[in-house]
Amino acid sequence: xxxxxxxxxxxxxxxxxxxxxxxxxxxxxxxxxxxxxxxxxxxxxxxxxxxxxxxxxxxxxxxxxxxxxxxxxxxxxxxxxxxxxxxxxxxxxxxxxxxxxxxxxxxxxxxxxxxxxxxxxxxxxxxxxxxxxxxxxxxxxxxxxxxxxxxxxxxxxxxxxxxxxxxxxxxxxxxxxxxxxxxxxxxxxxxxxxxxxxxxxxxxxxxxxxxxxxxxxxxxxxxxxxxxxxxxxxxxxxxxxxxxxxxxxxxxxxxxxxxxxxxxxxxxxxxxxxxxxxxxxxxxxxxxxxxxxxxxxxxxxxxxxxxxxxxxxxxxxxxxxxxxxxxxxxxxxxxxxxxxxxxxxxxxxxxxxxxxxxxxxxxxxxxxxxxxxx
Amino acid sequence: xxxxxxxxxxxxxxxxxxxxxxxxxxxxxxxxxxxxxxxxxxxxxxxxxxxxxxxxxxxxxxxxxxxxxxxxxxxxxxxxxxxxxxxxxxxxxxxxxxxxxxxxxxxxxxxxxxxxxxxxxxxxxxxxxxxxxxxxxxxxxxxxxxxxxxxxxxxxxxxxxxxxxxxxxxxxxxxxxxxxxxxxxxxxxxxxxxxxxxxxxxxxxxxxxxxxxxxxxxxxxxxxxxxxxxxxxxxxxxxxxxxxxxxxxxxxxxxxxxxxxxxxxxxxxxxxxxxxxxxxxxxxxxxxxxxxxxxxxxxxxxxxxxxxxxxxxxxxxxxxxxxxxxxxxxxxxxxxxxxxxxxxxxxxxxxxxxxxxxxxxxxxxxxxxxxxxx
Numbered sequence: 001x002x003x004x005x006x007x008x009x010x011x012x013x014x015x016x017x018x019x020x021x022x023x024x025x026x027x028x029x030x031x032x033x034x035x036x037x038x039x040x041x042x043x044x045x046x047x048x049x050x051x052x053x054x055x056x057x058x059x060x061x062x063x064x065x066x067x068x069x070x071x072x073x074x075x076x077x078x079x080x081x082x083x084x085x086x087x088x089x090x091x092x093x094x095x096x097x098x099x100x101x102x103x104x105x106x107x108x109x110x111x112x113x114x115x116x117x118x119x120x121x122x123x124x125x126x127x128x129x130x131x132x133x134x135x136x137x138x139x140x141x142x143x144x145x146x147x148x149x150x151x152x153x154x155x156x157x158x159x160x161x162x163x164x165x166x167x168x169x170x171x172x173x174x175x176x177x178x179x180x181x182x183x184x185x186x187x188x189x190x191x192x193x194x195x196x197x198x199x200x201x202x203x204x205x206x207x208x209x210x211x212x213x214x215x216x217x218x219x220x221x222x223x224x225x226x227x228x229x230x231x232x233x234x235x236x237x238x239x240x241x242x243x244x245x246x247x248x249x250x251x252x253x254x255x256x257x258x259x260x261x262x263x264x265x266x267x268x269x270x271x272x273x274x275x276x277x278x279x280x281x282x283x284x285x286x287x288x289x290x291x292x293x294x295x296x297x298x299x300x301x302x303x304x305x306x307x308x309x310x311x312x313x314x315x316x317x318x319x320x321x322x323x324x325x326x327x328x329x330x331x332x333x334x335x336x337x338x339x340x341x342x343x344x345x346x347x348x349x350x351x352x353x354x355x356x357x358x359x360x361x362x363x364x365x366x367x368x369x370x371x372x373x374x
Numbered sequence: 375x376x377x378x379x380x381x382x383x384x385x386x387x388x389x390x391x392x393x394x395x396x397x398x399x400x401x402x403x404x405x406x407x408x409x410x411x412x413x414x415x416x417x418x419x420x421x422x423x424x425x426x427x428x429x430x431x432x433x434x435x436x437x438x439x440x441x442x443x444x445x446x447x448x449x450x451x452x453x454x455x456x457x458x459x460x461x462x463x464x465x466x467x468x469x470x471x472x473x474x475x476x477x478x479x480x481x482x483x484x485x486x487x488x489x490x491x492x493x494x495x496x497x498x499x500x501x502x503x504x505x506x507x508x509x510x511x512x513x514x515x516x517x518x519x520x521x522x523x524x525x526x527x528x529x530x531x532x533x534x535x536x537x538x539x540x541x542x543x544x545x546x547x548x549x550x551x552x553x554x555x556x557x558x559x560x561x562x563x564x565x566x567x568x569x570x571x572x573x574x575x576x577x578x579x580x581x582x583x584x585x586x587x588x589x590x591x592x593x594x595x596x597x598x599x600x601x602x603x604x605x606x607x608x609x610x611x612x613x614x615x616x617x618x619x620x621x622x623x624x625x626x627x628x629x630x631x632x633x634x635x636x637x638x639x640x641x642x643x644x645x646x647x648x649x650x651x652x653x654x655x656x657x658x659x660x661x662x663x664x665x666x667x668x669x670x671x672x673x674x675x676x677x678x679x680x681x682x683x684x685x686x687x688x689x690x691x692x693x694x695x696x697x698x699x700x701x702x703x704x705x706x707x708x709x710x711x712x713x714x715x716x717x718x719x720x721x722x723x724x725x726x727x728x729x730x731x732x733x734x735x736x737x738x739x740x741x742x743x744x745x746x747x748x
Binding site: 114117118127156157158159160161163164165167168169170171172173174175176177179180185186187188189190191192193194195197198373374 | 488491492501530531532533534535537538539541542543544545546547548549550551553554559560561562563564565566567568569571572747748
């Protein structure tokens with residue numbers, strides 16, 4: 001029996017049992033055969049796939065069938081503006097950029113600036129403030145190396161003349177009953193939140209609408225967002241478009257332990273705005289897999305799975321498998337001193353953030369080439 | 375006890391008991407004092423108000439308080455594209471144009487091209503087809519003499535970049551519970567229809583958003599649309615804007631009898647596209663208030679309230695009170711021959727339609743000056 005856990009569009013609670021979730025959600029594991037196929041098609045497998053950060057999928061084999069026959073796919077992902085992005089927020093964008101590079105994929109990025117506004121009980125929150133955050137996020141995303149000719153970013157409220165019309169088509173197939181069951185909504189849920197999933201569905205078939213013929217779509221997302229596509233894929237199918245393929249990631253653990261790196265406790269996460277000193281301080285305070293006493297540590301060794309430093313290296317900051325193996329072994333056997341371990345990670349993060357800032361400065365004034373408005 | 379009747383946003387059934395509806399909806403009758411006040415402010419009272427086609431209101435006195443202190447109001451009304459407008463569909467636009475002329479009001483006209491698409495069970499209906507109908511309606515409306523500098527018409531799907539953002543703000547205050555009770559929706563209602571009322575609410579405060587200060591709004595509408603504003607007025611108030619004032623009309627009877635002139639039976643209504651011959655034919659077949667036998671007619675006289683010819687004169691085609699009195703007396707006493715009676719009405723309708731067509735031809739190529747897109 002798996003422990004109690006909860007993964008839905010609005011919360012992640014408890015320790016997620018991923019194998020159980022795969023069965024429950026009706027999705028498939030990314031197995032070695034699929035990894036080999038990706039490698040064959042792309043010439044490479046991103047370490048986030050190789051190491052299982054992306055662990056499950058829907059219809060990836062169908063997508064690659066089409067790709068191998070010459071039908072290019074595009075990538076759609078997004079982020080709800082939430083008050084400053086963390087490095088964990090970058091996962092799907094790093095993946096999207098990699099897919100763009102390796103598969104020549106166009107990329108469409110949705111920033112649903114209305115979603116948090118609608119979901120938060122606080123009625124003083126204004127759409128204006130989420131709008132500003134959304135533009136900040138757009139810059140953070142674009143600076144990950146996207147090709148502006150093949151990448152379009154939009155805010156839902158600004159692109160609604162395109163999105164709303166298509167969302168209406170989706171919504172016709174989604175009854176309150178379907179949405180209530182999928183999202184756990186009740187009679188006290190506001191009607192904007194009830195409708196919202198239709199807006200999230202649109203970019204998964206928008207290229208097909210624009211092209212006047214079916215264009216395959218791949219959506220990298222966190223497992224918590226799968227529910228939107230469980231309902232949307234049926235509606236999209238009924239509209240006559242390809243169901244989007246999905247790649248599901250697990251959650252980057254928080255620095256202090258916990259299932260999902262949350263933006264609500266600033267010490268739990270590394271923000272893109274954090275100064276080098278803040279990064280060092282936060283990494284220093286991170287949870288490790290060391291035993292509680294030197295004696296236990298000597299006897300049992302450390303546990304890399306519990307170690308935020310190892311996990312950050314594995315999923316985000318150490319692409320080199322050999323170097324990663326050394327770090328994990330060092331943690332397991334206790335041969336690497338914990339301070340050194342942390343210093344090394346902090347240095348990698350700060351290097352990444354410095355380069356990212358430089359890139360943001362470079363593209364800041366040309367963000368219009370990325371943004372879609374209508 | 376009133377007879378059974380039903381008036382809601384999606385249907386009108388039975389003979390509407392307007393006095394009962396006023397109590398039930400919590401609205402006020404347009405009384406002689408209010409008519410006198412309108413006459414005082416406008417220099418005139420439109421015969422549709424004078425003769426009780428507009429019979430009820432919300433907050434008209436508050437609106438006129440503001441107007442008399444120099445605060446101008448704007449007018450918002452609309453029509454869901456439904457496959458060809460009838461003369462009865464023109465009522466609110468004739469009123470809006472009159473309010474523009476007499477009060478210098480800006481006019482905003484919403485064509486919710488998604489509403490019918492969402493509400494109809496038929497899933498083959500496309501948004502593209504409602505879009506085309508919407509543009510046809512826009513021309514029919516604009517040709518009623520609106521000033522293009524003070525009149526803006528928009529389709530919801532084309533103006534969604536402005537509307538959706540504000541609809542989201544409204545929707546945050548409207549739970550499914552509120553909407554379910556107001557509209558009689560159930561779990562099988564689609565989520566686009568559930569959300570839709572938020573889109574209908576927006577133009578009632580949009581001028582205030584744009585002006586950065588409160589601008590009063592007056593909405594002429596059919597009694598069946600009041601429900602949208604029963605829920606929206608509270609949300610608009612919570613957002614800090616003036617609640618819109620409302621003017622409610624009864625329904626133009628159908629040519630063959632029945633509570634509302636419906637577009638679904640073509641013989642029941644005069645379409646703006648009807649040829650002079652069709653108009654004559656339809657008017658000839660219209661229900662009158664004559665008794666079933668010559669003997670009864672002589673003894674009791676006719677009943678103008680049951681006579682579609684009288685009603686069309688009263689509410690749409692005979693602005694002159696003296697001429698109208700003569701028509702109604704003629705019907706009541708049976709002194710006017712029914713053929714003459716009908717010929718006279720058909721001629722008036724055909725004169726109106728001919729002028730309307732001429733005006734459409736004149737403005738057809740400059741419709742862009744009326745349309746709002748974003």
